[in-house]
Amino acid sequence: MSIIADEHLWQEIISPDSFSGEVMFGEIMKRHTSLKIGGPADIFVFPQEVISLKNSIVALKKKNIPFMPVGGGTNLLVRDGGIEGVVVSLRDCRRIEVVDDTKDLASLFVESGVPLQKLVSFARENGFSGLEGLVGIPGSAGGAIAGNAGAYGYSMKNVVISATVMHADGRLAKLGTEELGLEYRKANIPAGSIILSANIRLRKDIKEDIAKRGEGFLKEKRGRQPLSELSAGCVFKNPEGTSGGKLIDEAGCKGMRIGDAEVSAVHANFLINKGNASASDFIKLMDAVRAKVLATFGVELETEIKVVGRENA
Numbered sequence: 023m024s025i026i027a028d029e030h031l032w033q034e035i036i037s038p039d040s041f042s043g044e045v046m047f048g049e050i051m052k053r054h055t056s057l058k059i060g061g062p063a064d065i066f067v068f069p070q071e072v073i074s075l076k077n078s079i080v081a082l083k084k085k086n087i088p089f090m091p092v093g094g095g096t097n098l099l100v101r102d103g104g105i106e107g108v109v110v111s112l113r114d115c116r117r118i119e120v121v122d123d124t125k126d127l128a129s130l131f132v133e134s135g136v137p138l139q140k141l142v143s144f145a146r147e148n149g150f151s152g153l154e155g156l157v158g159i160p161g162s163a164g165g166a167i168a169g170n171a172g173a174y175g176y177s178m179k180n181v182v183i184s185a186t187v188m189h190a191d192g193r194l195a196k197l198g199t200e201e202l203g204l205e206y207r208k209a210n211i212p213a214g215s216i217i218l219s220a221n222i223r224l225r226k227d228i229k230e231d232i233a234k235r236g237e238g239f240l241k242e243k244r245g246r247q248p249l250s251e252l253s254a255g256c257v258f259k260n261p262e263g264t265s266g267g268k269l270i271d272e273a274g275c276k277g278m279r280i281g282d283a284e285v286s287a288v289h290a291n292f293l294i295n296k297g298n299a300s301a302s303d304f305i306k307l308m309d310a311v312r313a314k315v316l317a318t319f320g321v322e323l324e325t326e327i328k329v330v331g332r333e334n335a
C-alpha cells in the first residue's frame with residue numbers, strides 16, 4: 023500500500039491559519055461508509071468553510087496529491103487498500119435557506135453537507151413539494167446531486183436549478199441544468215470538481231398531502247428493501263426497460279455469498295455486508311452476479327455504486 027500523504031506532508035503544505043476544520047490521518051473508511059467496508063484514507067479532512075476547502079485544494083494540486091469528495095458514503099465501496107491522497111467531506115457545510123417563496127414556488131439554497139433526509143423533512147414541514155420520493159434515501163445533498171439520486175419518479179434532476187462547484191484548481195463556477203447534465207444516476211461534473219451547494223426549486227403544496235405521499239413511499243421502500251442490513255443501495259443500474267433486481271433474482275443469485283458479502287434475499291440488487299465483508303469479497307460477489315446475469319440473459323449489468331481506492335491492503 024503506497025501512502026503518498028501523511029501528517030508531515032499536511033503540515034508542510036497547509037499552515038494552521040489557512041485551514042479550519044477537522045483533519046484525520048489514516049482514518050479507516052469503513053467508519054464512513056454505509057457498507058462498513060474500506061481501508062484507510064491517507065488524510066481525511068472536514069473543512070469548515072469554502073476558503074479552507076480552497077486553500078487545501080490549491081495546495082494539494084501544487085503537490086499533485088489526489089483528492090476526492092465524499093458525502094455520506096452511502097453509494098460507495100472503498101477497496102481494502104483505502105484511499106490514496108486526501109478525502110474531503112463537506113459534513114460541516116450544512117446550511118439550508120429559503121431564498122424565494124412565492125404563491126406557487128419556493129427556491130432553496132442548500133449546501134452539500136446537508137443530510138438529504140434533513141432536506142426532505144425541511145421541504146415537507148414547509149409545504150414544499152418535489153422531494154417526497156427521495157424519502158429514506160441516505161447520504162448528503164451533494165452526493166444526491168452527484169449521482170442524481172431518485173426514486174418513485176422523483177429525482178434531483180427535477181428540482182436542481184443550478185449548482186456551485188469548486189474546480190480542481192480552486193476556481194468557483196455556477197453550473198446550470200444543461201452543464202450539470204443530470205441523467206439516470208449520473209451528473210456531468212468535471213473530474214476533480216466538488217459540488218459546494220445548489221439552488222433548488224420546489225412547488226408549494228398542502229403539507230399533509232406531501233407528508234402522506236412521503237409516508238406511502240417510505241412504507242413501500244421498507245417493504246421492498248433490506249433497510250436494516252449494511253448496504254450501499256442498488257449495486258447495479260437498471261438496464262433500459264427492466265429492473266436489475268429482477269434479472270439478478272431470476273438468474274438465481276439471491277442468497278449467493280462470498281465471505282460475508284451476500285446477495286440480499288429481500289432485494290436482489292442489494293448486496294449486503296453480513297458483518298465482516300472485505301471489499302475484495304464484495305467485488306468478487308459483484309463479478310459473480312454480473313457473470314450469472316450475462317450468462318442467463320445476455321445482459322451486461324452496469325455498476326451503480328462508486329468503487330474507489332487502492333487494490334491492496
Ligand SMILES: Cc1cc2nc3c(=O)[nH]c(=O)nc-3n(C[C@H](O)[C@H](O)[C@H](O)COP(=O)(O)OP(=O)(O)OC[C@H]3O[C@@H](n4cnc5c(N)ncnc54)[C@H](O)[C@@H]3O)c2cc1C
Binds near residue numbers: 159167
Ligand atoms: C439503504 C439504502 C437505500 C438507497 N436507496 C436509494 C434510492 O432509492 N435511490 C437512489 O438514487 N440511491 C439510493 N441509495 C444510494 C445512495 O444513498 C445515494 O446514491 C446517495 O445520494 C449518495 O449520497 P452520499 O452523500 O452518500 O454520496 P457518497 O456515497 O458519499 O458519494 C457518492 C459519489 O458522489 C461523489 N460526491 C459526494 N459528494 C460530492 C460532492 N459534494 N461533490 C462532488 N461529488 C460528490 C463521491 O465522490 C462519489 O463518487 C440508497 C443507499 C442505501 C444505503
